[in-house]
Amino acid sequence: EPEVTQTPSHQVTQMGQEVILRCVPISNHLYFYWYRQILGQKVEFLVSFYNNEISEKSEIFDDQFSVERPDGSNFTLKIRSTKLEDSAMYFCASTGEAYNEQFFGPGTRLTVL
Amino acid sequence: GENVEQHPSTLSVQEGDSAVIKCTYSDSASNYFPWYKQELGKRPQLIIDIRSNVGEKKDQRIAVTLNKTAKHFSLHITETQPEDSAVYFCAASIRSGGSYIPTFGRGTSLIVHP
Numbered sequence A: 001e002p003e004v005t006q007t008p009s010h011q012v013t014q015m016g017q018e019v020i021l022r023c024v025p026i027s028n029h030l031y032f033y034w035y036r037q038i039l040g041q042k043v044e045f046l047v048s049f050y051n052n053e054i055s056e057k058s059e060i061f062d063d064q065f066s067v068e069r070p071d072g073s074n075f076t077l078k079i080r081s082t083k084l085e086d087s088a089m090y091f092c093a094s095t096g097e098a099y100n101e102q103f104f105g106p107g108t109r110l111t112v113l
Numbered sequence B: 001g002e003n004v005e006q007h008p009s010t011l012s013v014q015e016g017d018s019a020v021i022k023c024t025y026s027d028s029a030s031n032y033f034p035w036y037k038q039e040l041g042k043r044p045q046l047i048i049d050i051r052s053n054v055g056e057k058k059d060q061r062i063a064v065t066l067n068k069t070a071k072h073f074s075l076h077i078t079e080t081q082p083e084d085s086a087v088y089f090c091a092a093s094i095r096s097g098g099s100y101i102p103t104f105g106r107g108t109s110l111i112v113h114p
Helices: none
Strands: A005-007 A010-013 A019-024 A031-037 A043-050 A053-057 A065-068 A075-079 A088-095 A108-112 B004-007 B010-014 B019-025 B032-038 B045-051 B056-059 B062-067 B072-077 B086-096 B099-104 B108-113
Touching (some): A005 A088, A019 A031, A019 A088, A043 A075, A043 B099, A053 B099, A075 A088, B010 B019, B032 B062, B045 B062, B072 B086
Parallel strands (some): A010 A108, B010 B108
Antiparallel strands (some): A005 A019, A019 A075, A031 A043, A043 A053, A065 A075, A088 A108, B004 B019, B019 B072, B032 B045, B032 B086, B086 B099, B086 B108
């Protein structure tokens, strides 16, 4: 069964550094998402992406964040200048059809020192 | 924006008992309510969902009920098994640009004792 994949599984970075988290959505899916989960807390929506543009974004998704679909398979989340509070698990998800189930990737644990 | 409250935060049951987790939401525009199971260190996985035109949905040992008027929905697990132990998240979702945009509850840690 096809799955969403994410790399790396764990990223450690210094405060102020840029990080890029990578996701490969399920191949025929059209809608893509990023979520954040701070350790022990709830999952929080960051952004949705369709047809090469952002559809919806939350208050968390400020100017430090950006998303891109650089080719036909990857979907990336960039954090320009990481802060300590960016430390969290970041999940990518994708959906095949409009208003349908989202499939989550395994997550990337980001640790900002 | 949407606010989702989830109770209880921890639920401990004996194997074979039933477990009920309840969520309330605030935005009447929410019309899709998924439930996710998340095992330690793993990805959230959808276990059941309900849309606002349905009051109840069942899938084997799992059922979800929705009361739109009261803005609450619940997850019911019958005949619990140790492998049901996990964190369960509810979400209330609105439609936007082809997607359901969810607001999650804080999660319920379900512990099923053998």
